[in-house]
Amino acid sequence: MSSVEYLKWIEFVAPETIVVAAALAVLFIDRLALREQAPNVRSLLGSLFAIFACLFSIFWMSQSTLEGIVGPGIVHLTGSTTLAKQLVVILAIGALALACDANFTPHTAEFLSLLLLSTSGLMFLVSAENLLMIFLCLELATLPLYVLACFDKTDKRAAEGAVKYFLFGGMAAAFTVYGMSLLYGYTGTLALSEIALKLGAVKPEPMLLVGITMTLAGFAFKIAAAPFHLWAPDVYQTAPLSAAAMIAAGSKLGSFVVLTRFTALALAPHAGKASWESWLPGSTPLLAILAGASMIIGNLVALRQSSVRRLLAYSAVSHAGYMTVVIAGNPAQALAPVLYYAFTYGLAIIGAFAIVSVVQNHFGTDAMQAFDGLCARAPSMALCLLIFLLSLAGIPPLAGFFGKFYLFGAALRSTPALDLLWLVILAIFMSAVSLFYYLKVLKHVYVFPATADKQPLNIPIILRCTIILLAASVLFLGIMPSIVLNRLPLP
């Protein structure tokens, strides 16, 4: 392999390289220059540097028109994968901005560095079309998250959450690898497009179906779809704010993109069928069951939560279900709606987590009662929380509404049309159920007066600006979804 080829490869992965370099630079700068500073100054400067690097990476991608494929599907750059990378980095910036005033640890540089490394893993992931590469990227993205989840070493519950996350994650990775090895055994290739060609000639034998099931089970863990969601509530509740935001937003977007691509490319010959009248084994019925279970379990369990973070965690399970609906119903056209939905969902969930953590820092709890009278104590934050939660519930003109519509519409515009009607009906009704618990939180915010403490909340200025920016973009993307859609491949 000549050196010229390597240079070309570097060009393909330049945005990721920038992020990785930033991850290392953050460590060195902190070690060399910021050792003596106060912790809050260190985290502020460090995260600003990391955000700057991410912005630079986005700028680089927006300037580059590079398209093409490297190796057997190692990196496949198209307009939509570049967009997906940019969206991942934007969500990572959201998570980094929340770390600006992190003061729970003296090791802020390591914290930021791990966040950036996980981001780079996700960036590789969204352009990977190769089984091995997908597995490596998933691990690169997830391993830092295990550490981040328990970065606050004084918190025993965080440690418990992280251990659960790690054990489930390790198990899921084993499933994925085993499933992939079976797929490889049947096809003799790792590239997704070739797998599809070879699988077309293979009958749906039991062992092949085991392989498909195992691989999908591993992905289901990453997207927190029921019944592989059990780690989510603990991690969402106890992980440090930025880590929770990254797990809930960026990591979800990356995993969904790769799940969509894997289903659409590799499993197309064995999609199967899951319409009301007839079922055939394949990826569609599996994903349909995952989607249905996630929506039912996520929404119904969320109804009973009193901790807002846990509530958001269960609602995250249900949102994973909504997105899986379209991957089950119409994988070929699923990428655009999944990207739009995962991105706007990520914005809203980061914002909601940020506000919850503000309240949590003030009261030491994220129980619903802590939100009483928030509208009088922090009117702008209350309004932003209203926007985030109603977007999650799918109320127009917020982004979540159009997102859901786009998902379900695409799921039904399959060939033949209306194949998964039963699942879409279930999804729409479950999303009506979800309005109940989102309104329950908002009831505490807007309806109940503050109980004892009526002081205005003290919110750091950067955090406040981030939250307002997130809320504005949720509103703006809801009114003008074309801005994202214009850049997506449409059927």
Add this chain to the structure above:
Amino acid sequence: MLAWTIYIPLTAGLALLLTRPRSAVLARWVSLLAALATAGIAIVSMGNFYGSTAHLTTIVQVPWIPQLGIQYYLAADGISVTLVLLTSIAAFVGVLFSWNVEYRASEFFALFLILIAGVFGVFLSFDVFLLFAFYELAIIPKYFLVAIWGSTRREYGAMKLVLYSFLGSALVLVGMIAVYAVLPVPTFDMAVWAQTAFPRSFQLWVFPFIFVGFAVLAGMWPFHSWAPTGHVAAPTAASMLLAGVVMKLGAYGALRVGMALFPEGARYWAPWIGWLAVIGIVYGALIALVQKDFKFVIGYSSVSHMGFVLLGLASLNLVGLSGAVLQMFSHGIIAGLLFGVVGRMVYDRTHTRDLEALQGMGLAKTIPSAAAIFGVAIFASMGIPGFSGFVAEMQVLVGAWHASPTLALLAGFGILAGVAYSLRVLHKSFLGGSPSTPAWGKHDRGPGHGKADPISAPEGLGGLILLTCTLIVGLYPACLLDLIVPALRSPFFEGLLRPLIK
């Protein structure tokens, strides 16, 4: 110009929500002016509609989300203009009846105005997606209006109201997405949908989703139970809007989206709808007859009167449909008036709505003008000739008779029961007891035991405006029918009405 009926309240509402002026006086004057402006626009554009030959006036039509064929398409025909006029009147009077709101006043009026803007948006949308977006936009303000400023069991009432609305819109969404999925070229333009001949088997299952989804909000039995609880829990202005306007959203959507676009489905299901409507008429009236709470009587009477709207729709002929639209207007005005009297004039003074307690108070002597307004209003509600209710319900009954005499007869029985509960509630609330009976002291929490503040100028003005409206329409119904009938004769409703007109 009509589009400004959406933009003005929306801007005013958002401005109030974001700036939160501390002064309640400022908030209510801003809202009053915004409502007045919309009423002015509505009346002027109504004037333009008479004699105009075009059945549909396009206001604005630009691509919104071109990738999915969604347009920002506002337009108006005679039916829209009638309901826009109703909404602007109800909004204006609603602000007048909320003149005494002091608690978090700027938020109250902000939500009130945003709700109004959503309602105008629904009546003016000719793109199904846009219509649906406005329809759901109107749901959330209702929740907060009821939950924050409401009375009896307000959190329960608010949540029930919102979940019913949202479940209804979920049904509509299923139907809408299904249509989107089968169209070869995605579009949400109603005119295109109206011209597309969907297969009969498809219409037969999509129509009930869309129709019932909207009809939940119109209070169709057995999905009506949000209505009485919600109306009772809501603050006065909100119950005026809920009963007066929001229930019309449901009926309007059922007609415009459900029946006009899926005529085959409508014809198949019409008898079923007719029966549900008649059950609603009779059931609502009978339940109203035994209520102990003043506001529940009016709440159930709304269910009964909305039954006439649905019965008119189910008749599937020109007389019945125009009667249904006229009844939407008429009930909007009369229900607004009744809720205004109960909530603002009586409850805010006596702090009770218990009919037994009210009977001992002799309200006719303490607040005679309220008694006069209520007396006239309840007669209007009964359907006495000369008021709008008579014309509208008469048309509905004639239309229903053509479709099915049995249903018309049963609905006639509902009118009799209506007379009974109206007279009962009039007697119990205003005409019993005397001001000196001790009942006053027990319930009056305000100053001046045994006495009530006289009816204030805003209340009186609001009451008079609504009474005038119902009288004008009652004496000269052509002023609205000249708008409604041409709209129903337009190509838009051709698929629905053509086979029956000949």
